[in-house]
Amino acid sequence: MGALGNIIKKEVRELLTPATFLPIIVVALIFGSMGSTIQGIREEAEEPPVIGVINEDNNNLSMIVTKILNENAEVVFNSTTMDDKKQGLEKIKQKDGIALIIISHNFTHEILNEKPGSIEILWIMKGAGLMDTISSSAVEYLISEVNTNISKELIQGNKSINASVVLTPTNRVETTYFKNKEFIGLSPNVLTNMLSSQSIVIPIIMMMIIIMAGGIVITSMALEKENKTLETLLTLPVKRTSIVAGKIAASAIIGLLLAVIYMIGMTYYFQGFQMTDGELNLATYGLTLDSTDLLIIGISLFITLIAALSLCMVLGTFAKNYKSAQTLTFPVTMLAMIPMFLTMFADFDTLPSVLKIILFAIPFSHPMMAPRALLFDDYILVLGGIIYVSVFALVMISIAVWVFKTDRLLTGSINSRWKKLFRKHRF
Amino acid sequence: MAVVEVKNLVKNYGSFQAVKGINFQIDKGEIFGLIGPNGAGKTTTLRIISTLLQITSGSVKIMDYDLSKNPGEIRKIISYLPEDAGAYKNLTGHGYLEFIANFFESGKAQEMVSKGVEIADLGSRINDRVDTYSKGMIRRLLVGRVFMTNPRLAILDEPTSGLDVINAQEIRKLIKNTAKKGTTVLLSSHNMLEVEYLCERIALISEGIIVEEGKPGDLMNKYKANNIEEVFTKVVQQ
Numbered sequence: 001m002g003a004l005g006n007i008i009k010k011e012v013r014e015l016l017t018p019a020t021f022l023p024i025i026v027v028a029l030i031f032g033s034m035g036s037t038i039q040g041i042r043e044e045a046e047e048p049p050v051i052g053v054i055n056e057d058n059n060n061l062s063m064i065v066t067k068i069l070n071e072n073a074e075v076v077f078n079s080t081t082m083d084d085k086k087q088g089l090e091k092i093k094q095k096d097g098i099a100l101i102i103i104s105h106n107f108t109h110e111i112l113n114e115k116p117g118s119i120e121i122l123w124i125m126k127g128a129g130l131m132d133t134i135s136s137s138a139v140e141y142l143i144s145e146v147n148t149n150i151s152k153e154l155i156q157g158n159k160s161i162n163a164s165v166v167l168t169p170t171n172r173v174e175t176t177y178f179k180n181k182e183f184i185g186l187s188p189n190v191l192t193n194m195l196s197s198q199s200i201v202i203p204i205i206m207m208m209i210i211i212m213a214g215g216i217v218i219t220s221m222a223l224e225k226e227n228k229t230l231e232t233l234l235t236l237p238v239k240r241t242s243i244v245a246g247k248i249a250a251s252a253i254i255g256l257l258l259a260v261i262y263m264i265g266m267t268y269y270f271q272g273f274q275m276t277d278g279e280l281n282l283a284t285y286g287l288t289l290d291s292t293d294l295l296i297i298g299i300s301l302f303i304t305l306i307a308a309l310s311l312c313m314v315l316g317t318f319a320k321n322y323k324s325a326q327t328l329t330f331p332v333t334m335l336a337m338i339p340m341f342l343t344m345f346a347d348f349d350t351l352p353s354v355l356k357i358i359l360f361a362i363p364f365s366h367p368m369m370a371p372r373a374l375l376f377d378d379y380i381l382v383l384g385g386i387i388y389v390s391v392f393a394l395v396m397i398s399i400a401v402w403v404f405k406t407d408r409l410l411t412g413s414i415n416s417r418w419k420k421l422f423r424k425h426r427f
Numbered sequence: 428m429a430v431v432e433v434k435n436l437v438k439n440y441g442s443f444q445a446v447k448g449i450n451f452q453i454d455k456g457e458i459f460g461l462i463g464p465n466g467a468g469k470t471t472t473l474r475i476i477s478t479l480l481q482i483t484s485g486s487v488k489i490m491d492y493d494l495s496k497n498p499g500e501i502r503k504i505i506s507y508l509p510e511d512a513g514a515y516k517n518l519t520g521h522g523y524l525e526f527i528a529n530f531f532e533s534g535k536a537q538e539m540v541s542k543g544v545e546i547a548d549l550g551s552r553i554n555d556r557v558d559t560y561s562k563g564m565i566r567r568l569l570v571g572r573v574f575m576t577n578p579r580l581a582i583l584d585e586p587t588s589g590l591d592v593i594n595a596q597e598i599r600k601l602i603k604n605t606a607k608k609g610t611t612v613l614l615s616s617h618n619m620l621e622v623e624y625l626c627e628r629i630a631l632i633s634e635g636i637i638v639e640e641g642k643p644g645d646l647m648n649k650y651k652a653n654n655i656e657e658v659f660t661k662v663v664q665q
Contacts, residue, residue, distance in 0.1 A: 228513040232572075235477045235507040236530045237499065407480050411440060 022327075026334060049138040050097035052077030052088040059108035061117065061169075064153060065146050069101065072142055085122075089177075092124055098135050099123050111150065114162045116171035119143065125178040125188045127347025128195045128372060136188040146170065179376040183285050194282055195372060196344070201263075202297070203340040203368040208262050209305060210336040210364055213255020214312040215329045220247055221316030222325035231410065240404040244397065248309040255305070282375065293374040296382055300367040303389045307363045308332065310396030317403045339365035348373070348381065363389045428455050430580055430611040431476065435485035438471050445471045447635035448485065453580075453628075458602070458612040460626035462619060462659065468635040469615035470510065473584050476613065477507040490579055503531070506578035510585040512569055516558035520549055520568050523557060524575060531576050539575045546601060547571030563594035570598055574605045581605075583614040587621060599625055619655040631659055638662050 051073045055066050058080070069075060077084075077091040077100070088100045100122040104110075107117040121139070126132055150169040154161055176183040176191055183191055224230040233243065282288065289297070312332055319325040339362050342351070348359060348369055359365045366385030373381045403409055431453040438446040446468045453459040461469045474480045476487055478498040487494035489501050514523045521544065528539040544553050547567045557565065566587075573581050586602060587595035603625060606612045616622050622629055623643045631639040639646060639662045643655055652658045 227516060228509065228511055229515055231474075231477075231479060231509040232507065232512055232527075232569075234479055235502055235505065236527065237502040238530050239499070410474070410479055 026331070030334065030338065048072060048074045049099070049135055049142070050074045050076055050092065050095050051139060052079075052092045052097060052100040054079045054082060054084060054088060054100065054102045056080060056082060056105035057103050057107040057109075061108040061111055061150055061153065062103045064149050065101075065103055065107075065119070068146050068149060069142060072145070073139070089122060089124070097124060099139050101139075111154070111165065111169050112161070114165050116165060116169055117150075118173060119146075119170050120173045121175075121187075123174065123176040123188050125176050125191065127350030128178070128192050129344065129346035129350065130192065130196070131345045132347055132350050133189050133192050140187075140189070143170070143172065179378075181285070181287075181376065186285070195375070200344070202301070202371055203343060204266060205259055205263055206301065206304065206364060206367050207336040207340050209255045209259040210308045211329070211333050212258045212262075213251045213305065214308055214332040214336075215325075216251040216254055217247055217309050217312040218316040218319055218328050218332075219322065219325045220251065221313070222319035222322050222328075225319065226321040234404070234409070240401050244313060244400045244404060248306065248313060248397075251309055251312075252305055255309075287375045289371065289374055293371075296374060296379075296386070297367065297370050300370045300382065300386050300389070303386055303393060304363055304367045307389050307393035307396060308336075310393050310400055311363075313400040314396055314403065317400070317409055335362050336364050338362060339368050343368045343372075360385070360388070363392045429453065429488075430455050430457075430490055431459075431613060432488040433472075433476070433485070434487075436472065436475065436482065436487060437484040438468075438475060438480065439483045445635055446475075449630075449632070449635070449637045451630050451637060451640060453611055453613055455611055456606065456609055457628060458606050458614065458626045460622040460629040461613070461615040461632055462617070462622050462629050462655065463615075463632035464617055467632045469617075469632055470584055472632070473507070473582050473613065473615055476580075477505060477582050478502055479507075504579040505582060506573040506576055506580075507582045508569055508573045508584060508586060510588050514557045514560075514565055514568055514572075517556065519556050520544075520547065520553040520560070520564075523568065524572060527572050528575065539577075542577075543571040543575030545571075546574050546605070563590050566590055566594065566598060567601075570601055574601075574610065578610060581610050581612045583612060585616055585618075586614055587616075587618070595621070619659060623655045629655065631662055633663055 051069065053066055053069055053075055055062050055078075076095040076097055077088045079088060082102065085100070085102070092098070092100055102120040102122070104118040104120065107119070111117040121143075123136060125136070147168065147170055151166055154166045154169065174185060174187045176186050176188055178188075178191065186194075221230075224233065312329075315328045315332065316325070319328050339359055342355065342359055343365065346355075348356065351359065359369075366382070366389050370382045370385070373379075429452040431451075433449060433451050435448045435450060436446055437444065437448050449468075449472065451459070461472060463469050471480065475482055476489070476494070478494065478501055482495055490504055492500045492504075494501060514520075515526070518526060521540065524540045524543040524547075525536065528536040528543070531539060547553065547570065549564055549567060552560070552564065553568075557568070560568065570586070573583065581602075583602065587598050590598065599621065602612060602614070614622075614625065626643060628642055629640070629646070630637045639658070641649070646652075646658045647654065650658045650661045652661060
């Protein structure tokens with residue numbers, strides 16, 4: 001073997017380690033599973049939307065509307081009177097539908113008298129994630145088709161009607177029903193945008209704190225080993241719990257400080273992109289977080305930070321040097337990013353059961369989900385999350401202290417009993 | 428009075444037995460050396476006595492404290508110098524000594540730091556950051572750290588490992604002088620000549636077993652050897 005081959009062989013052997021490949025394999029698996037979930041949602045969106053129609057107007061223009069809706073959507077409820085509105089909504093909810101479309105009794109008459117005809121849409125919104133609005137977009141598309149076809153009809157019939165009415169022959173009146181609340185004048189898209197802008201800050205803060213403070217804890221453990229200071233530290237008259245608590249507290253302080261600096265920059269960044277939506281804001285619809293809610297979010301954030309740092313502390317005990325610390329930071333980064341993206345794209349309630357379990361099991365998800373859940377008074381999810389994360393943090397701290405009390409920290413080996421057990425159950 | 432009492436000490440790493448039931452005791456003010464080649468079990472024994480590793484079986488008592496039951500109390504009266512130990516690079520030498528002193532009796536920290544500075548004898552460099560120190564300077568700083576807390580027992584693993592002749596000699600003198608003031612010292616070395624110079628009593632350890640124990644002079648007479656190195660070779664060959 002030549003010199004070049006010799007060097008290549010040595011380099012490949014050095015790089016061909018689980019530490020190099022494991023993170024990439026994990027990323028591939030995560031993106032793969034996220035891709036199949038998104039594909040599932042897309043396939044669902046390609047299905048005709050499930051709707052109900054009440055047509056009080058029995059004239060030709062309203063018939064264009066019902067024809068388009070019947071041809072392109074799965075109409076599960078049909079009626080000709082507003083008295084059936086409540087019944088229609090119930091039926092659509094039962095059939096997992098998206099909207100009840102009501103054509104007013106004077107729809108055709110109004111258009112022919114140069115006023116846009118009124119179409120009332122009662123939306124049934126299931127989730128506030130970006131993916132959840134796909135099915136409502138399908139209905140939005142049908143309404144635009146309705147407009148186009150009525151415009152064609154008016155032009156072909158040579159009706160002498162005001163051009164602006166010909167171009168926009170209908171007027172939408174919308175109400176969205178979401179989590180037992182009624183939002184008059186809002187479509188699911190607008191409501192989702194409003195909720196997203198409100199709940200984007202905490203996931204980003206949480207993700208940044210976890211990545212930064214977590215990295216500090218793992219690196220701190222790695223440097224203790226690399227600089228050969230750990231052995232001395234462990235023989236000093238200081239309790240193991242104090243060492244663990246001290247490292248976690250210091251990292252939390254630095255992590256918070258870094259996150260504040262980061263957030264100042266991010267706030268200016270977001271301000272640059274912020275679009276005002278008239279006078280619309282969540283408070284108009286009674287969606288505000290009171291002081292108790294803010295306190296609960298604060299507790300959730302704090303407990304989660306402790307849980308994250310405790311997890312990092314446990315991971316840090318595996319770090320042998322600075323390089324391995326970088327690798328060990330990766331799973332924590334992924335655990336922080338997965339809930340951030342999932343909560344951004346879909347609502348907890350609308351996720352498939354497997355993803356729901358994954359999202360709940362990741363402790364970092366809970367403060368990310370808390371603001372939206374509290375806006376809709378879902379205290380069970382938030383308080384349940386706080387209890388779960390507290391238990392997780394306690395378990396992680398106990399494991400970290402236990403590791404500090406055993407030989408594992410110095411010898412890098414697991415207890416022989418566990419090794420035997422592992423060997424016994426290996427196939 | 429025995430400061431250290433080791434009885435039937437066994438240490439296993441999984442299926443590998445690193446220490447196989449050793450016994451020894453060290454009296455107050457004594458410098459006791461564990462001698463043996465690499466992998467003989469010296470560092471494992473020292474790490475156990477320093478409360479870093481758990482005992483598989485047997486017992487260790489330090490000043491009447493049982494190691495398995497009172498590791499916290501033992502940490503107050505011992506000081507350990509690991510082989511190739513480092514100091515926090517972002518601190519100055521003085522800052523490092525202060526950091527360590529703050530773990531001990533409150534109110535005596537400054538006194539301890541002054542003693543540490545004196546033992547380390549780094550001059551004005553004590554105020555420089557540790558990452559600017561040479562290996563010899565770091566070792567001196569660490570020896571200062573070990574003795575500044577007035578430990579009842581100083582445990583030194585290869586105290587002069589990796590040092591040049593001049594630095595090694597200075598460290599040896601430092602250890603000997605400090606021990607004269609009453610500190611009991613347990614040290615390990617594979618440098619037999621160093622041990623002969625420093626230790627009042629030695630134990631020869633090979634493959635986890637103490638194969639011989641006694642005063643260096645007595646052992647040389649017993650085995651008709653010119654130095655401890657020869658003693659060790661003869662004992663191992665027997």
